[in-house]
Amino acid sequence: MASKVEGWKDEVYGEEVRDHLFRFAEEGWSAIPDEEHDAWFERFKWWGLYHQRKGQESYFMMRIGTPNGRMTPEQLRVVGEIARDYATGPVDNPEFGDAYCDWTTRQSIQMHWIQLQDIPEIFEKLEAHDLSTIQACGDSWRNIVGSPMAGRDADEHIDAWPVIKELNETFKGNDDHSNLPRKWKVAVTGDTRGSGQAEINDLGFEPATKDGRRGFNVTVGGGLSRKEPRFARDIDVFVTPETLPDVAGGLSALFRDNGDRDDRFNARIKFLVDEWGTEKLRRVLQEEYVDFELPSAGEDLREGYTYNSGRSDETGDYVGVHDQVDGQNFVGLSVLVGRMGAEDVIELADLAEEYGSELVGLTQRQNIVVADIADEDLDEFLAEDLLENYSPDPHPFMRGSVACTGTEYCSLSIVETKNRMVRYARWLKDNVELPEGLTDFHIHLSGCTASCAQPQIADISLRGMKTRKNGEPVEAFDIGLGGGLGENPQFADWVEMRVAADEVPGYIENLLGIYEERRDEGESFREFIARHTDDELNGLAEPEETSYEDPYLGNTKLTWYPYADDSDMDAAPTPADD
Amino acid sequence: MTTSVHQLDDGAWLSVNDSREVNVSDLWWLARQDFCDCEMADFLAEGFVEIGVDHPDVEGRVAGQCIACGESGVTDWLTLGRVVDPDEGEFYAVDPTSVHVPERRRRLARPAES
Numbered sequence: 001m002a003s004k005v006e007g008w009k010d011e012v013y014g015e016e017v018r019d020h021l022f023r024f025a026e027e028g029w030s031a032i033p034d035e036e037h038d039a040w041f042e043r044f045k046w047w048g049l050y051h052q053r054k055g056q057e058s059y060f061m062m063r064i065g066t067p068n069g070r071m072t073p074e075q076l077r078v079v080g081e082i083a084r085d086y087a088t089g090p091v092d093n094p095e096f097g098d099a100y101c102d103w104t105t106r107q108s109i110q111m112h113w114i115q116l117q118d119i120p121e122i123f124e125k126l127e128a129h130d131l132s133t134i135q136a137c138g139d140s141w142r143n144i145v146g147s148p149m150a151g152r153d154a155d156e157h158i159d160a161w162p163v164i165k166e167l168n169e170t171f172k173g174n175d176d177h178s179n180l181p182r183k184w185k186v187a188v189t190g191d192t193r194g195s196g197q198a199e200i201n202d203l204g205f206e207p208a209t210k211d212g213r214r215g216f217n218v219t220v221g222g223g224l225s226r227k228e229p230r231f232a233r234d235i236d237v238f239v240t241p242e243t244l245p246d247v248a249g250g251l252s253a254l255f256r257d258n259g260d261r262d263d264r265f266n267a268r269i270k271f272l273v274d275e276w277g278t279e280k281l282r283r284v285l286q287e288e289y290v291d292f293e294l295p296s297a298g299e300d301l302r303e304g305y306t307y308n309s310g311r312s313d314e315t316g317d318y319v320g321v322h323d324q325v326d327g328q329n330f331v332g333l334s335v336l337v338g339r340m341g342a343e344d345v346i347e348l349a350d351l352a353e354e355y356g357s358e359l360v361g362l363t364q365r366q367n368i369v370v371a372d373i374a375d376e377d378l379d380e381f382l383a384e385d386l387l388e389n390y391s392p393d394p395h396p397f398m399r400g401s402v403a404c405t406g407t408e409y410c411s412l413s414i415v416e417t418k419n420r421m422v423r424y425a426r427w428l429k430d431n432v433e434l435p436e437g438l439t440d441f442h443i444h445l446s447g448c449t450a451s452c453a454q455p456q457i458a459d460i461s462l463r464g465m466k467t468r469k470n471g472e473p474v475e476a477f478d479i480g481l482g483g484g485l486g487e488n489p490q491f492a493d494w495v496e497m498r499v500a501a502d503e504v505p506g507y508i509e510n511l512l513g514i515y516e517e518r519r520d521e522g523e524s525f526r527e528f529i530a531r532h533t534d535d536e537l538n539g540l541a542e543p544e545e546t547s548y549e550d551p552y553l554g555n556t557k558l559t560w561y562p563y564a565d566d567s568d569m570d571a572a573p574t575p576a577d578d
Numbered sequence: 579m580t581t582s583v584h585q586l587d588d589g590a591w592l593s594v595n596d597s598r599e600v601n602v603s604d605l606w607w608l609a610r611q612d613f614c615d616c617e618m619a620d621f622l623a624e625g626f627v628e629i630g631v632d633h634p635d636v637e638g639r640v641a642g643q644c645i646a647c648g649e650s651g652v653t654d655w656l657t658l659g660r661v662v663d664p665d666e667g668e669f670y671a672v673d674p675t676s677v678h679v680p681e682r683r684r685r686l687a688r689p690a691e692s
């Protein structure tokens with residue numbers, strides 16, 4: 001039997017949801033019939049609106065999809081202004097104030113506390129600047145990811161931006177592909193860093209060469225969610241920028257027709273690849289979904305990948321000053337846990353424009369890059385006050401920290417995330433001596449097994465859990481080690497289970513001490529972990545209470561908002577026109 | 579009216595008559611259970627897998643983990659709450675912190691939906 005969600009989608013889905021959204025915006029929150037809340041909230045996702053968690057009734061998270069995270073400075077300013085004007089909640093966040101934008105691990109933008117009545121104005125403003133929330137959530141083509149600096153990055157195999165634009169134009173608002181069994185995440189990597197992280201997408205295009213032609217190898221069925229992580233599998237197909245859209249469309253249609261619509265937990269294409277294997281997938285694609293002979297895969301460039309690769313010789317994460325093909329520079333700025341105050345966003349947009357930049361980009365490590373800074377302006381740009389907070393040369397603990405949304409807004413979450421990661425990073429920076437030569441160290445903190453912060457591909461993987469301390473339930477983490485992408489992608493080994501949240505910084509301190517003491521010459525942290533067996537890693541370091549204090553140790557999910565003075569669920573604000 | 583139940587947002591919620599009633603991340607005490615070897619499982623609810631109504635009870639099978647022993651999986655059917663008067667539709671959730679007994683077999687008043 002088709003799932004309930006499929007039934008709702010059969011009634012109304014895709015573009016037409018917009019008309020209903022505008023009608024509800026006009027008539028007010030209470031115009032959504034009580035008994036239709038669930039169906040409408042599910043449909044609103046297609047237009048990038050996700051109802052916030054319990055206690056935050058009538059407020060929405062809004063996601064804007066920016067392919068490859070790319071915007072003009074003017075678009076960035078619009079995003080900042082929308083956050084400033086519409087994304088202010090009833091209570092401030094103690095670390096980030098009243099209005100802010102989140103740069104996500106899929107190069108999109110999220111803001112919170114959005115109300116229905118503001119949607120038409122917000123959409124009008126977005127669309128006037130060629131921005132959109134279309135298909136940002138829901139069961140269809142999500143935001144396409146890849147190098148934010150495509151076409152400018154001097155470390156490039158092929159400029160993938162034109163074909164990514166084509167995919168975006170073809171598959172957003174396309175009736176044939178608007179109702180898939182589940183989300184469809186696509187990555188196209190044209191750079192030599194491997195920054196698209198195609199390995200963890202439903203459909204990936206990795207840079208490759210065949211018979212002297214530059215193009216891409218095709219991979220299918222990657223993803224990290226639930227406790228079923230998969231790397232995308234090589235289906236032995238090479239595409240050029242000319243054939244890529246047909247193969248992408250063919251695979252999307254194959255998923256549309258063959259994905260599991262009965263069980264949403266089994267719907268992602270990774271499970272179809274498990275079931276069919278890559279040979280059958282390739283055969284069905286060839287026979288039923290494309291009308292030309294598919295060439296076999298070309299030679300890949302994996303060996304040189306540096307993005308999130310755990311190498312000791314190079315960090316491909318865009319942070320810092322880098323050469324562009326035109327002789328100018330792009331400057332990557334570290335944004336701790338990807339959250340940036342609205343006023344800062346506007347200020348950065350102004351700065352970028354002032355320096356003649358025509359492009360800013362978001363990375364999958366939740367950072368922001370400003371392109372087109374001329375050599376002669378570089379020193380002045382780097383000395384701007386704003387860059388003290390968003391540094392091109394951050395401390396490794398700041399640089400490597402990634403965190404998802406967590407109990408602040410997210411229904412699925414088990415624990416508080418972003419504010420905690422901020423406190424972890426600061427404590428580590430102030431208290432833990434860096435092992436010599438350690439320039440890059442990735443800690444990815446996710447609130448649950450959905451794995452939005454990509455925990456399985458970090459040096460230190462943190463996944464929300466609970467445990468008891470003196471009999472009382474407290475927020476905790478499972479800790480994994482040794483994950484990363486690069487030449488040989490590897491998921492983390494989960495080595496310490498249910499560590500109370502206030503003992504995690506002590507664990508990391510102890511572990512880094514052991515690494516410093518026992519590592520071989522020139523060995524990166526990831527390499528050090530990789531040469532130990534699972535048994536050796538279990539108990540390698542001890543969790544420990546330290547001077548670190550955790551204000552969110554109790555069950556933050558029982559509050560309506562963890563940082564409110566009166567955070568009791570009963571104190572939750574009631575919908576404006578209810 | 580009939581009681582409408584489903585799980586939402588990838589299993590984050592039990593929704594009863596379109597109101598989000600029980601959410602993941604709570605700890606449930608489970609007794610007389612064969613989920614794990616503990617006498618009482620200290621069960622962290624991570625996702626609602628199946629939901630059904632056996633009037634007046636609303637029941638569910640829940641994915642999660644016993645935080646005492648680390649066993650993870652999906653529970654047998656747990657009573658999550660009651661809709662005493664289907665016409666009025668009011669849902670009374672059980673208190674997760676009291677002790678619950680999962681049931682292996684149950685009759686469904688109507689098929690479970692996801």
Ligand code: SF4
Pocket residue numbers: 404405406407410411412413414446447448449450451452453
């Ligand atoms: S990983 Fe879980 S808690 Fe974090 S944003 Fe995703 S769904 Fe929410």
Ligand SMILES: [Zn+2]
Pocket residue numbers: 614615616618619620644645646647648649
């Ligand atoms: Zn147990």
